[in-house]
Every structure is written in C-alpha cells, then in structure tokens.
Amino acid sequence: MxxxxxxxxxxxxxxxxxxxxxxxxxxxxxxxxxxxxxxxxxxxxxxxxxxxxxxxxxxxxxxxxxxxxxxxxxxxxxxxxxxxxxxxxxxxxxxxxxxxxxxxxxxxxxxxxxxxxxxxxxxxxxxxxxxxxxxxxxxxxxxxxxxxxxxxxxxxxxxxxxxxxxxxxxxxxxxxxxxxxxxxxxxxxxxxxxxxxxxxxxxxxxxxxxxxxxxxxxxxxxxxxxxxxxxxxxxxxxxxxxxxPPAQPAANLGTTPGEFATRDQTGQIRLSNRGSDREVTVLVFALGNSSAVHASTLLTRWVGMMTSELRTRLRVALVSDEAGFRQVPRQNTIPIFIDQHAEVLTAMGAAEGDVIILNRNGTIQWVQSGLNSESLTQIGLIVGDVLDGIDVPTRARQQWRSDQLTYESILSAALARHVARQSQR
The missing domain is CATH 2.50.20 (outer membrane lipoprotein receptor (LolB), chain A)
Structure with a gap:
C-alpha cells in the first residue's frame, strides 16, 4: 500500500x-x-x-x-x-x-x-x-x-x-x-x-x-x-x-436492381428499379428508430447546403420502416420510402446502413456502408462523377485490381526482408 x-x-x-x-x-x-x-x-x-x-x-x-x-x-x-x-x-x-x-x-x-x-x-x-x-x-x-x-x-x-x-x-x-x-x-x-x-x-x-x-x-x-x-x-x-488495400467493391455494384416500385410518404415521388424522378438517386437504408433519426438529420442538412441546380438533378431519399418513419423529426424534408417488408432492400441487394447511388437508368453506381459527415464528402464526389457520365463501377473495379497488385508486391517484399533479417540473427 x-x-x-x-x-x-x-x-x-x-x-x-x-x-x-x-x-x-x-x-x-x-x-x-x-x-x-x-x-x-x-x-x-x-x-x-x-x-x-x-x-x-x-x-x-x-x-x-x-x-x-x-x-x-x-x-x-x-x-x-x-x-x-x-x-x-x-x-x-x-x-x-x-x-x-x-x-x-x-x-x-x-x-x-x-x-x-x-x-x-x-x-x-x-x-x-x-x-x-x-x-x-x-x-x-x-x-x-x-x-x-x-x-x-x-x-x-x-x-x-x-x-x-x-x-x-x-x-x-x-x-x-x-x-x-x-x-x-x-x-x-x-x-x-x-x-x-x-x-x-x-x-x-x-x-x-x-x-x-x-x-x-x-x-x-x-x-x-x-x-x-x-x-x-x-x-x-x-x-x-x-x-x-481498400476492400473489394460490393457485389451489387454496376448491377440493375430486381423489379420493384413504391412511393414516398407523401405519395408524390416514385422510386423503382429504374431510379427516381431525377438523374441521380441517393438512397440511405436506415431501419429502426435511432438510425432513421440520425440519417434524416444528416441528409436534411446536406441537401440544404446544395445549390438549387444540383437539387433539380439529384434525389436524396431515406428507405426505412414504420418504426423509423415515426421517429423522424417533423422538420425533416427528405422523402422517406417505407420498406416494411424489405422489398426495396432485397431488390437492391443492400444491407442496413448502406448508401446506394443509382444513375438515370437505375444502375447501381456506388455502394457504401455507413453514413456520417465524413462519408458524405465522398458521396458528394461520386454524385458529381455520375452526373458527368463517368462509369464509376468500372473505374472502382480497375482501381481495386491495381491496389491489390500493389499491396501483394509490397507484402511479398516485406516477407522477404523479415526472412533475411531472421537468418542474420
């Protein structure tokens, strides 16, 4: 003591x-x-x-x-x-x-x-x-x-x-x-x-x-x-x-969702496997109370900082269930598609927490797990590329293959150095 x-x-x-x-x-x-x-x-x-x-x-x-x-x-x-x-x-x-x-x-x-x-x-x-x-x-x-x-x-x-x-x-x-x-x-x-x-x-x-x-x-x-x-x-x-190296791109990147059609909570905005009423659609899958509240707060403020021109070309929406929808703040301005039976989730091949970006043809251009203020910066860059007509899925897979080869080369050299050092002891 x-x-x-x-x-x-x-x-x-x-x-x-x-x-x-x-x-x-x-x-x-x-x-x-x-x-x-x-x-x-x-x-x-x-x-x-x-x-x-x-x-x-x-x-x-x-x-x-x-x-x-x-x-x-x-x-x-x-x-x-x-x-x-x-x-x-x-x-x-x-x-x-x-x-x-x-x-x-x-x-x-x-x-x-x-x-x-x-x-x-x-x-x-x-x-x-x-x-x-x-x-x-x-x-x-x-x-x-x-x-x-x-x-x-x-x-x-x-x-x-x-x-x-x-x-x-x-x-x-x-x-x-x-x-x-x-x-x-x-x-x-x-x-x-x-x-x-x-x-x-x-x-x-x-x-x-x-x-x-x-x-x-x-x-x-x-x-x-x-x-x-x-x-x-x-x-x-x-x-x-x-x-x-970065993780391998999601399996559903570059694919077209299975057939579905639904409308938001107002009944005015349509979402289907071919996209929405805008050139590019960003969907955030937030099921449950806390994740829906968090996502709606982030997205409302993010959209509020966009230019009026961008808002006419981009549809940002939330996919949630009844429980999440009931907890979303009244000041929320983001369309909410209620996916009570996970039909949209299944058609997209998505998981809870995913962010998916669709182009005008309904092709999945980007899949990202998790939403926070840092990831919104990356999402904004991808949206810009999709609006410019860039084939984001092909670019992502090519970059992944290049990163993988670079990693394997560096790791191989590191393994050899370790063996050489061990032999000198």
Missing part, C-alpha cells in the same frame, strides 16, 4: 500513485473501456477490451482488436479482425527489448498506432503509468485543479476519488485505498465517435459517458501467464504491418 494520503494534498497523493506504477515489477488487470449513450430515454453501452499484463520483462496487451506480446524471446503483434481476415494474417515479429520495456519502443508501428488511437479511449493509459519516464507529467504542471472527491466501493474495494480539471476537461481517478491501484477512470468525452455525430458534429445522443474500468487490477505477482487470442492459422511474419 502507498503511504497514507492523510497529510498529503490531492496532487501529492496522485503523484505517489503514479510513482507506485512506475516502480512496480508486476501489474495486471482485465480492463475495458465503456461508452454509455443515452438517447430517447434508453442507455446503450459499447464495450472494448483495454487490458495490460506485466511481470518484470514480460508484457501482454489486449487493446481493442490489437494483441501485443513482449518478452525475452521477442516481440509479437497481431490484429484480431474477422472483417479483414485478421489483417490478412500479418504478424509483426521483432527482437526483444532489454529490461523494462520503454514506452516509446512499444508502439512504434504506424498501423498499430492508428488502430489503437481509433479506439474508444485511445491507447491504454496503463502503459504510460507503468513505463513513461514521468507518468502523466502534464497533470502536474500547475495548470490543473486537483482535488479529493468522495469515497465509494468498486469491486467491493474502498476507493477514493481524485478529480483533475484541465480547462474544460474533467477526469476522475478512483483509487483503491488499500492497494493503491487505480480501479476506474471517468474520462472526458472530448470527441464524440463519428458514428454518433450529425453533419454539424453534434451528438445524436442526449448524454455520453466514457469510463475506463480497470477490473481485477493488482500489483501482485502472477502465478500463470495470460492467455491471448491465438495467432492467425497461417501467419505472415513481417517487421512492420503493410497497410491493406
């Missing part, structure tokens, strides 16, 4: 906690990050692993879909992601680090850094607490307000809160009064994840809370090694990850 906090200021107490981490020879947890959203009176939680296991010169990290192992035999990193076949089975394998791993040498791979940084709470802060020369130095530069908070039990352990207020950001560290480990951190929600943003950057949620839950945290030496997910079945060993 760290020295009693009585007689210390909150700042001194927090510094002593991080000093304990910096000198610890063992530490482990089953941490996870929790994003809690409240919308329409309902709370939705997103959880992701963010755990660290450390014992002298061995380290295991599970951060989102990244797995990292560092011990005397070497360093290994891989990615568990079924959508990319575990990042095409690439596995980074590097020589070992001597002694306590320096933090600036743990996460040097660009792909690894990007994937971890894109997680709900970014990199595991435990790594900084354990391995930085001066952990959390920015909290102790005199610009922050640090104060004791209330007490509460976490995992049946008595914990004391330490509040840190930096500008508009508010952190709350819950510290075990007996063992001196941090059991929970309430983080400031600085950036709303993109999937929860409207085109203006506003959250579609009424409130958002970001929490790091450091479950089973302890400095006690372990009796066994941790178990991480297995390496890919046929690992491709490299010195650094080779970025993957």
């Amino acid at each position: 760290i020295a009693s906090y009585k007689g210390m200021t909150a700042e001194q107490f927090l510094e002593s906690v991080f000093a304990r981490y910096r000198s610890a020879e063992s530490y482990r947890d089953q941490a996870r990050v929790r994003l809690s959203l409240r919308h329409n009176g309902r709370v939705v939680n997103e959880l992701a692993p963010l755990s660290v296991w450390f014992d002298r010169n061995s380290l295991y990290v599970e951060a989102y879909d990244v797995r990292l192992r560092s011990h005397p035999s070497g360093r290994t990193a891989w990615i568990k992601d079924s959508t990319t076949r575990d990042f095409d089975s690439q596995v980074v394998r590097l020589p070992p680090l001597d002694g306590r791993p320096p933090i600036d040498q743990l996460l040097t791979d660009a792909v690894l850094n990007d994937r971890i940084a894109a997680g709900l709470a970014g990199p595991p802060p435990q790594l900084e607490w354990l391995f930085a020369e001066t952990p959390m130095a920015g909290l102790f530069d005199g610009k922050q307000k640090i104060a004791f908070g209330r007490r509460r039990e976490i995992e049946d352990r008595p914990c004391l809160a330490v509040h840190v207020v930096a500008d508009q950001e508010h952190y709350r560290f819950w510290i075990d009064q007996t063992e001196g480990v941090i059991r929970r951190v309430d983080l400031p929600s600085i950036l709303v994840p993109m999937q929860h943003q409207t085109i203006s950057g506003d959250s579609v949620a009424e409130s958002m809370l970001l929490t790091l839950e450091l479950r089973q945290a302890t400095f006690q030496s372990p009796n066994t090694q941790p178990s991480l997910a297995e390496l890919p079945a046929r690992p491709k060993f490299v010195d650094q990850f080779v970025p993957l």
Whole structure:
C-alpha cells in the first residue's frame, strides 16, 4: 500500500500513485473501456477490451482488436479482425527489448498506432503509468485543479476519488485505498465517435459517458501467464504491418436492381428499379428508430447546403420502416420510402446502413456502408462523377485490381526482408 494520503494534498497523493506504477515489477488487470449513450430515454453501452499484463520483462496487451506480446524471446503483434481476415494474417515479429520495456519502443508501428488511437479511449493509459519516464507529467504542471472527491466501493474495494480539471476537461481517478491501484477512470468525452455525430458534429445522443474500468487490477505477482487470442492459422511474419488495400467493391455494384416500385410518404415521388424522378438517386437504408433519426438529420442538412441546380438533378431519399418513419423529426424534408417488408432492400441487394447511388437508368453506381459527415464528402464526389457520365463501377473495379497488385508486391517484399533479417540473427 502507498503511504497514507492523510497529510498529503490531492496532487501529492496522485503523484505517489503514479510513482507506485512506475516502480512496480508486476501489474495486471482485465480492463475495458465503456461508452454509455443515452438517447430517447434508453442507455446503450459499447464495450472494448483495454487490458495490460506485466511481470518484470514480460508484457501482454489486449487493446481493442490489437494483441501485443513482449518478452525475452521477442516481440509479437497481431490484429484480431474477422472483417479483414485478421489483417490478412500479418504478424509483426521483432527482437526483444532489454529490461523494462520503454514506452516509446512499444508502439512504434504506424498501423498499430492508428488502430489503437481509433479506439474508444485511445491507447491504454496503463502503459504510460507503468513505463513513461514521468507518468502523466502534464497533470502536474500547475495548470490543473486537483482535488479529493468522495469515497465509494468498486469491486467491493474502498476507493477514493481524485478529480483533475484541465480547462474544460474533467477526469476522475478512483483509487483503491488499500492497494493503491487505480480501479476506474471517468474520462472526458472530448470527441464524440463519428458514428454518433450529425453533419454539424453534434451528438445524436442526449448524454455520453466514457469510463475506463480497470477490473481485477493488482500489483501482485502472477502465478500463470495470460492467455491471448491465438495467432492467425497461417501467419505472415513481417517487421512492420503493410497497410491493406481498400476492400473489394460490393457485389451489387454496376448491377440493375430486381423489379420493384413504391412511393414516398407523401405519395408524390416514385422510386423503382429504374431510379427516381431525377438523374441521380441517393438512397440511405436506415431501419429502426435511432438510425432513421440520425440519417434524416444528416441528409436534411446536406441537401440544404446544395445549390438549387444540383437539387433539380439529384434525389436524396431515406428507405426505412414504420418504426423509423415515426421517429423522424417533423422538420425533416427528405422523402422517406417505407420498406416494411424489405422489398426495396432485397431488390437492391443492400444491407442496413448502406448508401446506394443509382444513375438515370437505375444502375447501381456506388455502394457504401455507413453514413456520417465524413462519408458524405465522398458521396458528394461520386454524385458529381455520375452526373458527368463517368462509369464509376468500372473505374472502382480497375482501381481495386491495381491496389491489390500493389499491396501483394509490397507484402511479398516485406516477407522477404523479415526472412533475411531472421537468418542474420
């Protein structure tokens, strides 16, 4: 246990906690990050692993879909992601680090850094607490307000809160009064994840809370090694990850939808397998309450920023069900086609959340999964190309084949370099 906090200021107490981490020879947890959203009176939680296991010169990290192992035999990193076949089975394998791993040498791979940084709470802060020369130095530069908070039990352990207020950001560290480990951190929600943003950057949620839950945290030496997910079945060993090429174009790109015909909620606008009343049609498939509300908000503002000429050539519409239609705000100006029995969805070969662009003949020119303010920029560019008569599906497939060949060439060279380096050891 760290020295009693009585007689210390909150700042001194927090510094002593991080000093304990910096000198610890063992530490482990089953941490996870929790994003809690409240919308329409309902709370939705997103959880992701963010755990660290450390014992002298061995380290295991599970951060989102990244797995990292560092011990005397070497360093290994891989990615568990079924959508990319575990990042095409690439596995980074590097020589070992001597002694306590320096933090600036743990996460040097660009792909690894990007994937971890894109997680709900970014990199595991435990790594900084354990391995930085001066952990959390920015909290102790005199610009922050640090104060004791209330007490509460976490995992049946008595914990004391330490509040840190930096500008508009508010952190709350819950510290075990007996063992001196941090059991929970309430983080400031600085950036709303993109999937929860409207085109203006506003959250579609009424409130958002970001929490790091450091479950089973302890400095006690372990009796066994941790178990991480297995390496890919046929690992491709490299010195650094080779970025993957873009995903293959959707199977329905360039096809004509199956036959159907329907009208929007006003009965005035017709949609069929041959398109709509405009040269180009953008359809967003948003089934259910929250996705329909989110999509209608984005699309209404997007269309509102268009020129009058573009609006005469482009039809932007929402495909939803009855539940989604009832929740769409009254100020919505986007046509809504109610697809209660998924007839339009099936005819298009679409999935929930897809954005599909049709040309004047009803041919599918673009398929994109997900809608947010960033993806609208890409959609706008594609709309312009389709209006200009460009064969977007053919161009997309040619570009994909070129990207695939380039990737295979770069990966082949990376595999050869790794084999050559291994033979020199």
